[in-house]
Amino acid sequence: MRERLTRRSRADSDGDRRDGSRTRDSSSIRSQLKSLVLRQNPELSPSMFSHGADSEDSIVGLLKQQRIKDRGATTTPKSYTFPADNPTSPPVQDEEPSPGYFSDDLEADHEPSFNTDPELPIVKRKDLCMIPHLLTKYPAFYVTDHNLPHTPFDLAKHVLNCTDSEKESLRDPQKSTTNGYNLVRDQGREWWDYNPQSDFLGPKGDAAYEAATKEYFNTATQLLQDICKQFNIVGEVIPKEIVNDRGYSSMRYLRYNEDMLETEINKKIRKHRRGESSESVEEHIKEQESPKFTFEPHTDLDVFTLIDSTEPSGLYVWNKRGKVFPAKPVKGAVLILAGDLMPCYTAIKGKSPLFDGKDAVSDRTVLPTAHTVWVPKGAGDRYSVEVSLRPKRNAVLWERTINIGSKEVMENTTFWWLATEKSRVDGRKCFMVDKAPEKKLEAERPAGAPGEKSVLLLGAVMTGPTSKFSW
Numbered sequence: 001m002r003e004r005l006t007r008r009s010r011a012d013s014d015g016d017r018r019d020g021s022r023t024r025d026s027s028s029i030r031s032q033l034k035s036l037v038l039r040q041n042p043e044l045s046p047s048m049f050s051h052g053a054d055s056e057d058s059i060v061g062l063l064k065q066q067r068i069k070d071r072g073a074t075t076t077p078k079s080y081t082f083p084a085d086n087p088t089s090p091p092v093q094d095e096e097p098s099p100g101y102f103s104d105d106l107e108a109d110h111e112p113s114f115n116t117d118p119e120l121p122i123v124k125r126k127d128l129c130m131i132p133h134l135l136t137k138y139p140a141f142y143v144t145d146h147n148l149p150h151t152p153f154d155l156a157k158h159v160l161n162c163t164d165s166e167k168e169s170l171r172d173p174q175k176s177t178t179n180g181y182n183l184v185r186d187q188g189r190e191w192w193d194y195n196p197q198s199d200f201l202g203p204k205g206d207a208a209y210e211a212a213t214k215e216y217f218n219t220a221t222q223l224l225q226d227i228c229k230q231f232n233i234v235g236e237v238i239p240k241e242i243v244n245d246r247g248y249s250s251m252r253y254l255r256y257n258e259d260m261l262e263t264e265i266n267k268k269i270r271k272h273r274r275g276e277s278s279e280s281v282e283e284h285i286k287e288q289e290s291p292k293f294t295f296e297p298h299t300d301l302d303v304f305t306l307i308d309s310t311e312p313s314g315l316y317v318w319n320k321r322g323k324v325f326p327a328k329p330v331k332g333a334v335l336i337l338a339g340d341l342m343p344c345y346t347a348i349k350g351k352s353p354l355f356d357g358k359d360a361v362s363d364r365t366v367l368p369t370a371h372t373v374w375v376p377k378g379a380g381d382r383y384s385v386e387v388s389l390r391p392k393r394n395a396v397l398w399e400r401t402i403n404i405g406s407k408e409v410m411e412n413t414t415f416w417w418l419a420t421e422k423s424r425v426d427g428r429k430c431f432m433v434d435k436a437p438e439k440k441l442e443a444e445r446p447a448g449a450p451g452e453k454s455v456l457l458l459g460a461v462m463t464g465p466t467s468k469f470s471w
């Protein structure tokens with residue numbers, strides 16, 4: 001008789017994985033970001049990408065330094081590693097599917113098609129059948145002709161422009177960061193979350209706001225579920241419960257707020273002048289003039305994410321070979337990113353990225369889309385609307401038998417375990433690529449043992465010898 005065990009939460013220490021040195025690939029992502037940002041913002045000076053001792057690190061250096069300041073650390077942080085390039089693979093752009101690639105699978109009365117202007121594919125809703133293939137070649141895609149209501153930027157602007165005291169009243173009483181109002185002041189970012197599992201914390205007495213928010217959420221999650229269905233044409237790849245149930249899905253209105261950023265910078269400068277900071281004036285001034293990462297590179301904890309945003313554009317995504325794509329807003333289209341759960345569902349049959357690392361990944365495996373938001377200071381506020389399709393918290397991602405002492409135990413790894421692990425990762429929100437060392441995944445290890453640093457070993461997602469993915 002086997003016992004059943006549900007993996008809900010457990011830390012896994014693996015400090016070593018943080019100290020790989022910068023790779024050729026990392027500088028390639030940085031230089032691509034730099035040249036894309038400069039192309040899109042010609043008024044910026046290239047020297048803005050240099051920043052003290054980390055000049056070579058360009059944008060990432062800024063992020064890194066910000067983190068040192070945030071944490072008050074005095075030592076140089078562990079370096080950042082990036083997805084490895086796979087020189088043996090043909091370049092992404094050469095790998096477009098031939099027309100009618102999926103026509104055998106479908107009874108479509110038209111030839112599915114997409115275009116790549118901009119570089120990320122644009123697919124009509126009626127051609128969603130192309131998605132499973134496209135997502136093995138591109139990190140993201142746009143959907144047009146989607147029949148969604150207008151993206152509710154008006155609601156985002158409304159809620160994120162209330163007075164500070166009104167915003168405070170929209171915070172979750174339990175301090176949830178996924179419901180109601182929240183902010184990260186020194187990144188100039190604030191957001192409001194709708195989470196159907198929790199009480200609605202929208203502007204008081206505003207029934208129209210609530211109705212429009214829910215309507216967009218419902219139609220957008222339906223589109224994401226329709227995308228999931230495309231993976232199940234031949235067999236169940238994405239669990240039916242996700243296709244049929246909104247589970248723990250949520251919606252977010254975001255504002256990248258120039259004034260908030262400015263106020264924070266001025267506060268720091270004043271603090272310095274009062275002699276409360278040891279940092280040099282020059283550094284503050286540089287900081288004031290520097291372009292700014294406003295959302296650290298990460299992957300999303302979901303199955304799929306739908307995003308639409310206003311100008312100034314600022315979202316960048318990259319693929320497993322480190323090619324960076326600007327993901328500008330496209331009129332009438334929404335952008336779709338793959339989330340952390342996709343490699344779990346599209347792994348090689350019988351294997352899981354959770355435990356088999358990159359051995360679970362084939363070229364048909366859909367990897368989570370790494371992305372970052374970077375808005376140059378002075379470009380104005382940016383708003384975005386984001387919908388995340390997620391399963392229920394107790395959805396089982398993987399089931400396996402393990403031995404605990406002399407007992408055979410059936411272990412279920414749940415979505416909420418994954419979520420908890422990710423939230424414990426300090427400063428890095430991308431799943432990394434590596435083979436999970438089995439001995440570190442023993443079920444009897446107590447959760448959150450003292451001194452542990454939680455590091456995710458889940459996203460066996462990049463190819464190549466230095467295939468770690470961490471920031």
Ligand SMILES: O=C(O)CCC(=O)C(=O)O
Nearest residue numbers: 254307309315373384386
């Ligand atoms: O603002 C955006 O475009 C993206 C936001 C994002 O990546 C997130 O909320 O996870």
Ligand SMILES: [Fe+2]
Nearest residue numbers: 298299300371
């Ligand atoms: Fe994201």
